[in-house]
Amino acid sequence: MKYSTLILHNGNEVDPHTGALSIPIYQASTYHQSDIDQSNQYFYSRVGNPTREALEKTIAALENAGYGFAFSSGMAAISSVLAIFEQGDHVVAAEDIYGGSYGILSRFYAKFGLDTTFVDMTRLEEVEKAIRPSTKAIFMESPSNPLLKITDISGVVKLAQKYGLITMIDNTFMSPYFQHPLDLGVDIAVHSATKFLGGHSDVLGGVAVTNSEDLASAIRAVQIGFGAILGPQDAWLVQRGIKTLRARMELQQRSAMTIAEWLRQQNWVEQVYYPGLTDHPGHELIQEQASGFGAVVSFTTDRIERAKAIMKHVQIWSVAVSLGGVESILSYPVRMSHAYVPREERERLGITENLLRLSVGLEDVEDLMEDLVQGL
Numbered sequence: 001m002k003y004s005t006l007i008l009h010n011g012n013e014v015d016p017h018t019g020a021l022s023i024p025i026y027q028a029s030t031y032h033q034s035d036i037d038q039s040n041q042y043f044y045s046r047v048g049n050p051t052r053e054a055l056e057k058t059i060a061a062l063e064n065a066g067y068g069f070a071f072s073s074g075m076a077a078i079s080s081v082l083a084i085f086e087q088g089d090h091v092v093a094a095e096d097i098y099g100g101s102y103g104i105l106s107r108f109y110a111k112f113g114l115d116t117t118f119v120d121m122t123r124l125e126e127v128e129k130a131i132r133p134s135t136k137a138i139f140m141e142s143p144s145n146p147l148l149k150i151t152d153i154s155g156v157v158k159l160a161q162k163y164g165l166i167t168m169i170d171n172t173f174m175s176p177y178f179q180h181p182l183d184l185g186v187d188i189a190v191h192s193a194t195k196f197l198g199g200h201s202d203v204l205g206g207v208a209v210t211n212s213e214d215l216a217s218a219i220r221a222v223q224i225g226f227g228a229i230l231g232p233q234d235a236w237l238v239q240r241g242i243k244t245l246r247a248r249m250e251l252q253q254r255s256a257m258t259i260a261e262w263l264r265q266q267n268w269v270e271q272v273y274y275p276g277l278t279d280h281p282g283h284e285l286i287q288e289q290a291s292g293f294g295a296v297v298s299f300t301t302d303r304i305e306r307a308k309a310i311m312k313h314v315q316i317w318s319v320a321v322s323l324g325g326v327e328s329i330l331s332y333p334v335r336m337s338h339a340y341v342p343r344e345e346r347e348r349l350g351i352t353e354n355l356l357r358l359s360v361g362l363e364d365v366e367d368l369m370e371d372l373v374q375g376l
């Protein structure tokens, strides 16, 4: 079966009890146990719920994984996966990882004795240098946010195998449609389902997948014990969003490419960051490990005032955090996703006050481009 068919036909599209072409929202916390000596498949919804399970199996199928888990947000998924580690363990993470992941590692988990070293994940020698005897895992994100740097996923996996480490990746920006990290040997992939999986800016969710039975039982223990599970209504919304994943990713990527190429020709644009552009430093690499470039484009304007004027005058683009929805979103990383990062550190990472990030949606691409120049 081809991938586009698998998105719609993976065994989780028909309700086994009624034949309904959508697994219903099983809005129940508990289940009648007709025979107390025989354990029911479902007995309490924190442990298992048919709507959530349909989503978990779907995402596992789409990531070519043996096991899938759904959580109440992307951060709940990431935090729950990180909770499989122990006091005294050490993690090597990408320095330009999602802000929430940076925060939970450097503040929350640090409190419990889980140490993290943040490195430029695109430089394997730096990753290797950061590995210590207590290192247990390497946490990647590719493409990264907001500069869309590409990590050599297979290279990191090889390094991890040499030292016996677990590899994790945040696959949110690519979605399972464009990138299958488990096929590249990564142990655990996580997503904010709030973004491309849900796709409609109407639900928060997170997922984690793995092929390892041991890792799956560790994650499952946290999912049940910590309890940050996705509710049935939200699971249903993510499941519905996934049905159009291919159509959205293909069209949004096409418009992103058009906009990236157009931006590069504008005299008020300084630099464009999009891995689909042939001069992007990760252009070759991303083609080896993914089947697309995604729908997020960042760029810098020649002057800060210009970036602010664009945000002030756009009418079609929403000025907001988040990405991956059908509606186009314009973000300002220095005040939004990276506001918590100290100024010097931000500038070292290239996140400057003239940098804008676009999540390209499904509107007409001409309208989107015209809207960007309204304020100039």
Ligand SMILES: *Cc1c(COP(=O)(O)O)cnc(C)c1O
Binding pocket: 073, 074, 075, 076, 098, 100, 141, 145, 170, 172, 173, 191, 192, 193, 194, 195, 204, 205, 206, 322
């Ligand atoms: C949004 C996002 C998250 C966090 O997801 P939430 O659903 O907001 O908790 C994690 N990683 C990446 C790359 C994201 O874009």
